[in-house]
Amino acid sequence: MSSAQVIDGAQPTGVPGAGPLLQVSHVSTEFPTPRGVVHAVNDVSFTLERGKTLGVVGESGSGKSVLSRTIMGLLPRSAQRSGEVVFEGRPIHDLDSAGYRSLWGTEMAMVFQDPMTALNPVMKVGRQITESLRYHLDMDKSEARETAVALLRAVRIPEAERRFNAYPHEMSGGMRQRVVIAVALACGPKLLFADEPTTALDVTVQAQILDLLAEQQRDRYMAMVLVTHDLGVVAGRADEIAVMYAGRIVEKAATKVLFREMRMPYTEALLNAIPKLGDPSHTRLAAIGGRPPDLVDPPKGCPFSPRCPYARERCHEERPELTPSESNPDHLYACFYPVGSPETEEIRVRIQAQRLIDSAPPEVREAAAEHPGGQG
Amino acid sequence: MAGSGTAHLRPADDVLLRVENLVVDFPAGRGRKVSAVSNISFDIAAGETLGLVGESGCGKSTTGKAIMQLPRPTRGEVVLEGTNLAGLSGEALRRTRPRLQMIFQDPISSLNPRRTVADIVEEPLKIWGIGTPEERRKKVEEVLTAVGIDPVAASERRPHEFSGGQCQRISIARAVITDPEVIICDEPVSALDVSVQAQILNLLEDMKERYGLTLVFVAHDLAVVKNVSDRVAVMYLGKMCEIGAPDDLYARPTHPYTAALLSAIPIPDPEVDVDAQHHVGGELPSPIDPPSGCRFRTRCPHAQDLCAQVEPQMQPVADSPGHYVACHFPLQAVEPVESAVGAPAAQ
Numbered sequence: 217m218s219s220a221q222v223i224d225g226a227q228p229t230g231v232p233g234a235g236p237l238l239q240v241s242h243v244s245t246e247f248p249t250p251r252g253v254v255h256a257v258n259d260v261s262f263t264l265e266r267g268k269t270l271g272v273v274g275e276s277g278s279g280k281s282v283l284s285r286t287i288m289g290l291l292p293r294s295a296q297r298s299g300e301v302v303f304e305g306r307p308i309h310d311l312d313s314a315g316y317r318s319l320w321g322t323e324m325a326m327v328f329q330d331p332m333t334a335l336n337p338v339m340k341v342g343r344q345i346t347e348s349l350r351y352h353l354d355m356d357k358s359e360a361r362e363t364a365v366a367l368l369r370a371v372r373i374p375e376a377e378r379r380f381n382a383y384p385h386e387m388s389g390g391m392r393q394r395v396v397i398a399v400a401l402a403c404g405p406k407l408l409f410a411d412e413p414t415t416a417l418d419v420t421v422q423a424q425i426l427d428l429l430a431e432q433q434r435d436r437y438m439a440m441v442l443v444t445h446d447l448g449v450v451a452g453r454a455d456e457i458a459v460m461y462a463g464r465i466v467e468k469a470a471t472k473v474l475f476r477e478m479r480m481p482y483t484e485a486l487l488n489a490i491p492k493l494g495d496p497s498h499t500r501l502a503a504i505g506g507r508p509p510d511l512v513d514p515p516k517g518c519p520f521s522p523r524c525p526y527a528r529e530r531c532h533e534e535r536p537e538l539t540p541s542e543s544n545p546d547h548l549y550a551c552f553y554p555v556g557s558p559e560t561e562e563i564r565v566r567i568q569a570q571r572l573i574d575s576a577p578p579e580v581r582e583a584a585a586e587h588p589g590g591q592g
Numbered sequence: 593m594a595g596s597g598t599a600h601l602r603p604a605d606d607v608l609l610r611v612e613n614l615v616v617d618f619p620a621g622r623g624r625k626v627s628a629v630s631n632i633s634f635d636i637a638a639g640e641t642l643g644l645v646g647e648s649g650c651g652k653s654t655t656g657k658a659i660m661q662l663p664r665p666t667r668g669e670v671v672l673e674g675t676n677l678a679g680l681s682g683e684a685l686r687r688t689r690p691r692l693q694m695i696f697q698d699p700i701s702s703l704n705p706r707r708t709v710a711d712i713v714e715e716p717l718k719i720w721g722i723g724t725p726e727e728r729r730k731k732v733e734e735v736l737t738a739v740g741i742d743p744v745a746a747s748e749r750r751p752h753e754f755s756g757g758q759c760q761r762i763s764i765a766r767a768v769i770t771d772p773e774v775i776i777c778d779e780p781v782s783a784l785d786v787s788v789q790a791q792i793l794n795l796l797e798d799m800k801e802r803y804g805l806t807l808v809f810v811a812h813d814l815a816v817v818k819n820v821s822d823r824v825a826v827m828y829l830g831k832m833c834e835i836g837a838p839d840d841l842y843a844r845p846t847h848p849y850t851a852a853l854l855s856a857i858p859i860p861d862p863e864v865d866v867d868a869q870h871h872v873g874g875e876l877p878s879p880i881d882p883p884s885g886c887r888f889r890t891r892c893p894h895a896q897d898l899c900a901q902v903e904p905q906m907q908p909v910a911d912s913p914g915h916y917v918a919c920h921f922p923l924q925a926v927e928p929v930e931s932a933v934g935a936p937a938a939q
Contacts, residue, residue, distance in 0.1 A: 275785040388875055389648075418647040418812060423856040423871040430866075445785060448858030452866035471862045489790040490860055491819040497838040498797065499819060503790035507755055578801070 243299030258463040271454030279463035289316035325400035329412035331392035342380035390421035462519035469547040479554035500574040597905035600916035607635040614668035630830035643821030690770035697779035699759035703751040710747035757788035836915030
């Protein structure tokens with residue numbers, strides 16, 4: 217109900233339905249802590265079109281979850297934020313809590329990682345869905361109930377009528393995540409944030425939930441920000457991928473372009489660290505040494521430079537900006553010596569040779585150690 | 593799957609650890625019970641890594657703990673070099689503890705937060721009265737260095753000062769310090785980021801080589817299990833479906849459940865069409881009242897009447913040595929087992 221008023225009251229810069237759904241420009245989020253200020257998100261910009269999926273990938277502490285919470289206005293009061301967020305042509309970064317409440321559910325919604333804690337344990341699941349239908353869409357009780365049962369069916373919960381009256385603890389993790397998705401979809405949001413929606417689930421259930429999200433997204437022409445640490449999850453599901461490291465986007469490109477022509481050494485390292493099903497067993501994994509930087513006191517240069525095999529002096533001194541690739545203006549990366557450049561090729565060949573030696577049987581490794589430099 | 597049977601076991605002389613007809617029941621209230629592990633058998637040769645995979649609730653962690661006799665299994669044998677651990681008394685069992693060690697999933701909560709790293713890693717030696725204080729200090733330094741922790745900087749610090757990956761390294765140091773023969777690793781990397789996961793998996797391979805370890809590696813991630821294992825056993829609802837060398841088992845999954853698990857893994861390659869993949873539907877049935885016959889039949893695309901009536905037994909997969917499957921309608925040709933042919937009819 218109130219959403220319509222708020223939208224009318226704002227100054228739309230474009231016709232609804234035209235232009236990008238979401239424009240994020242130079243967004244930063246900081247948290248004061250006893251140790252100092254944590255720079256959780258730093259100068260992040262991106263645009264998301266209607267019906268599209270952006271995959272946000274990064275390790276724990278890369279700022280990927282804080283980014284979606286910043287956009288949705290779900291931060292604690294102590295957080296300091298800056299930058300612009302424009303949703304359907306309307307700036308939303310300076311809304312007050314009532315303004316955000318009018319967006320939640322009807323315009324944007326979130327599916328959380330842990331379906332065990334995202335639901336209210338003492339409220340029947342049906343009521344958790346009808347709550348937002350009655351508040352936002354002003355439905356009466358029986359209409360809300362009908363809609364909720366239809367939603368439970370849409371997310372493929374068997375015996376939806378009966379499950380309407382179940383409590384969360386009576387359901388499995390996968391079923392609970394379906395309920396969380398039904399709650400998020402209830403008021404027909406145009407944008408869905410899915411924050412590690414399958415991390416707490418088994419692999420077979422993960423596939424079911426990702427299929428379900430994709431199907432609902434298609435049916436509703438909804439945009440999605442899919443936050444995950446697993447490049448495998450976004451590979452088949454996102455139109456575009458943003459890789460985050462130390463609170464910044466360090467590479468962004470269309471999914472196929474990113475996998476085919478990755479330029480940022482961190483993206484390459486992240487992909488190489490995943491054990492591949494196609495590799496024979498006991499293949500030596502390409503671990504990334506060290507650990508992510510402390511966001512209270514980030515390094516002066518490129519944040520990945522202390523762990524980067526290709527890093528040179530300049531990388532430790534100066535931070536590379538996110539710049540478009542020469543061949544593809546939509547492919548952005550933040551690196552002075554990107555993957556594929558002449559400066560990195562030599563090092564890359566050497567690393568690959570070392571990996572081959574490390575995966576070999578002990579006799580071969582000893583022989584290689586006795587004749588060092590043989591592969592150079 | 594419901595696979596019972598022991599056709600896949602190797603001669604007793606060739607194996608270090610042998611688990612036979614293991615059953616672990618837990619009370620489920622009102623006189624009911626849950627068979628978390630329901631008659632499974634497997635063996636591990638010295639120096640081998642056995643991967644146990646399956647969804648949550650399949651009994652893989654319970655199996656790992658039952659090997660440690662934590663708690664003692666309801667039935668079945670756990671034979672470590674000719675000694676049946678399940679039959680040992682308290683003190684005799686305690687004597688075997690240094691030979692069997694364990695690494696847990698959550699590296700931070702499995703270390704005592706109030707003690708220093710040096711104390712934590714040294715404790716097993718103190719308990720067993722091994723070495724003089726000076727020798728023990730040297731040994732602690734040696735294993736900490738081996739797991740990639742600087743003993744000088746770390747010894748007097750406490751677990752909260754370390755990241756998850758470093759805590760897992762400390763857990764590994766504590767596990768190897770008694771020179772165990774077998775280490776049970778219960779989801780040791782599932783709480784870690786992929787970059788750190790790769791470090792820990794590489795470290796486990798190094799430790800295995802350096803200390804001559806035999807590992808039982810329990811995990812839900814099939815790619816991780818393939819990377820570290822010499823043999824992989826797939827479990828479902830307390831039963832074993834399939835066991836074999838990882839390269840065979842992953843290239844030619846023979847149990848429909850293994851095939852379903854493999855097809856559900858997200859592949860980090862955008863050229864793979866996820867819509868074309870067939871994903872298994874349904875969820876794990878309740879272990880309190882498991883399906884009759886083959887326990888996977890309720891979710892299996894190939895299930896027929898026979899699957900509801902007769903529990904399949906382990907039988908060898910044709911032309912794939914060491915590869916066994918418990919399925920009436922396997923995806924690859926199997927060789928009949930003498931004992932198994934008559935057995936189903938008798939049930």
